[in-house]
Amino acid sequence: MTADVQVRAGVLEKAASGVRLEAQELEALYTLPLPDVAAVAHGLRLERTPAEVVTFLIDRNINYTNICNVGCNFCAFYRTRRQNDSYVLDYEQISAKIRDLEAVGGTRILLQGGVNPALGLDYYTGLLRHVREHHPTIRIDAFSPEEVLFMEKSFGLSLDGLLDTLIDAGLHGLPGAGGEILEDEVRAKAAPARIRSADWFRIIDAAQRKGLYTIATMVIGFGETVAQRVRHLTRLREQQDRALREYGGNGFSGFALWTLQTEHTRLHGKAPGASAHEYLQQLAVARIALDNFPNLQASWPGQGFKVAQAALYYGANDLGSTMLEENVVSAAGGHGRHKATVRELVRIAVDAGFTPAIRNSRFQIIEWPDVDAVLGRAENNPEAERAVGA
Numbered sequence: 001m002t003a004d005v006q007v008r009a010g011v012l013e014k015a016a017s018g019v020r021l022e023a024q025e026l027e028a029l030y031t032l033p034l035p036d037v038a039a040v041a042h043g044l045r046l047e048r049t050p051a052e053v054v055t056f057l058i059d060r061n062i063n064y065t066n067i068c069n070v071g072c073n074f075c076a077f078y079r080t081r082r083q084n085d086s087y088v089l090d091y092e093q094i095s096a097k098i099r100d101l102e103a104v105g106g107t108r109i110l111l112q113g114g115v116n117p118a119l120g121l122d123y124y125t126g127l128l129r130h131v132r133e134h135h136p137t138i139r140i141d142a143f144s145p146e147e148v149l150f151m152e153k154s155f156g157l158s159l160d161g162l163l164d165t166l167i168d169a170g171l172h173g174l175p176g177a178g179g180e181i182l183e184d185e186v187r188a189k190a191a192p193a194r195i196r197s198a199d200w201f202r203i204i205d206a207a208q209r210k211g212l213y214t215i216a217t218m219v220i221g222f223g224e225t226v227a228q229r230v231r232h233l234t235r236l237r238e239q240q241d242r243a244l245r246e247y248g249g250n251g252f253s254g255f256a257l258w259t260l261q262t263e264h265t266r267l268h269g270k271a272p273g274a275s276a277h278e279y280l281q282q283l284a285v286a287r288i289a290l291d292n293f294p295n296l297q298a299s300w301p302g303q304g305f306k307v308a309q310a311a312l313y314y315g316a317n318d319l320g321s322t323m324l325e326e327n328v329v330s331a332a333g334g335h336g337r338h339k340a341t342v343r344e345l346v347r348i349a350v351d352a353g354f355t356p357a358i359r360n361s362r363f364q365i366i367e368w369p370d371v372d373a374v375l376g377r378a379e380n381n382p383e384a385e386r387a388v389g390a
């Protein structure tokens with residue numbers, strides 16, 4: 001073995017033993033054969049999460065407005081106020097969507113929208129109060145750091161004061177959307193007006209300090225370097241260390257990775273995107289790097305069901321959620337599947353050799369689905385009906 005090969009093999013040994021890898025060692029993982037890296041990542045996943053279980057959530061995305069003045073180059077979802085198909089949902093329209101979710105046993109809404117300067121603080125707080133009052137069993141994870149930054153700048157409140165106001169109105173968590181690559185050089189090219197990484201971390205840190213649910217995200221395919229990807233992961237890991245140490249263990253609940261979809265966006269032809277191989281490699285590296293994150297999601301909306309199933313052997317232990325409705329990734333392109341049934345997610349887990357479990361947004365298991373009933377097609381089988389409906 002050459003010295004270089006020995007060093008790289010040593011990195012895998014070190015990772016497999018559970019010792020934290022530093023940035024240069026993480027960069028070396030990208031030069032190693034993917035099956036070797038995947039084997040280590042899967043071994044760590046089996047140690048850090050219940051080995052036989054794959055979880056998912058029944059939830060719904062609700063995009064309350066598509067009007068946005070940020071204008072990210074990778075976004076095909078947003079509209080200007082003057083475009084005919086721009087919208088702001090009223091509270092009853094949102095309630096109707098939540099009733100669909102309740103009908104299939106859903107427990108969480110992911111409420112996000114564009115940065116719409118026409119909306120006042122009372123729209124957001126009124127919306128949270130409306131959902132809390134009319135749908136008391138539904139958890140509300142709402143407003144990405146980008147939307148929170150807009151509110152902070154617009155409504156004359158400190159970040160702490162704003163979050164307290166939103167929590168008082170019913171907020172349970174902040175989606176970690178907008179993470180993409182948390183390196184400003186990458187962000188400036190992909191979306192010049194997008195929230196910068198320091199603000200993203202500042203808002204997430206405050207949310208974690210206040211006990212809110214948060215999730216870490218990553219999108220690859222902008223043309224970012226391996227060093228930038230690794231820096232993204234190590235910054236998330238540092239934030240997680242701080243949150244677990246200082247905020248009573250309230251760090252990120254999980255990590256979600258996507259590949260950039262550019263088909264209908266201004267980045268089409270200008271950003272390289274990422275292949276399934278790159279996605280799986282990045283996921284495996286993330287499992288090794290994020291030694292303080294128990295839960296890593298497989299992205300079926302970005303990758304399709306088959307790659308998501310393979311991802312369960314590259315470090316992922318969770319299939320995300322059914323979603324019922326997704327507008328942002330689907331507008332940009334992708335694999336054509338932007339919602340899943342309970343049956344489909346159960347099928348992915350079972351066929352890969354795992355036991356499926358339904359979780360809440362905090363990754364706590366709340367139900368073990370009856371696999372035979374969900375996968376069966378017996379007439380008048382309520383579990384199968386639910387699976388179809390979800």
Ligand code: SF4
Nearest residue numbers: 068070071072075114
């Ligand atoms: S990604 Fe979000 S912030 Fe960017 S343009 Fe689209 S809706 Fe606006």
